[in-house]
């Protein structure tokens with residue numbers, strides 16, 4: 001687990017350097033350490049080394065790790081595909097759900113958040129590249145979904161999330177990141193009441209620096225911190 005500490009320090013250094021290169025404050029970019037398939041002890045090592053936010057893709061797996069690490073201060077974010085029948089658990093475990101892509105899921109989260117006595121913070125997942133294999137609403141649908149989600153009293157929309165196609169050269173992902181930023185700015189210009197539209201969750205191990213240069217506020221990095229997944 002020693003290399004998790006070193007890896008985390010390297011990633012944080014690269015985030016700070018990328019921010020400085022484009023005149024942003026490193027404090028405006030938060031790292032989500034993506035721990036899917038890695039054991040609770042790896043997550044503990046990351047938290048002890050200074051990670052503040054853990055990202056998980058699967059509810060079952062997250063629940064087990066959350067229980068094991070209940071005494072470790074951490075924010076947990078959900079970044080996987082969420083089925084409505086798991087919304088209850090998602091609301092209990094996660095501060096931020098990055099992957100809301102339908103009004104139906106938003107309504108179920110709203111119901112469960114009401115029961116749990118919380119306001120659930122969410123991001124709208126946008127399929128910027130329109131790949132059929134990816135979840136997320138289209139750019140055109142995102143505005144309407146933002147308006148509809150804003151009506152739900154126990155949901156708070158904080159921004160947008162995307163996953164561009166994989167490229168060997170991260171420079172090629174930049175136009176997709178720029179598109180998400182433009183969409184964020186367009187939705188923000190609508191000044192929909194009760195919507196923040198500040199966060200841009202984009203960038204993974206292969207392309208987080210490019211994402212930062214295009215305005216990412218949350219980068220989701222797994223492999224560079226925890227190593228490869230089997």
Ligand SMILES: *Cc1c(COP(=O)(O)O)cnc(C)c1O
Pocket residue numbers: 034036057079080163203204205206220221222223224
């Ligand atoms: C797994 C995953 C990541 C992290 O990917 P790495 O390439 O390992 O950094 C980020 N975002 C989402 C949605 C993921 O599923």
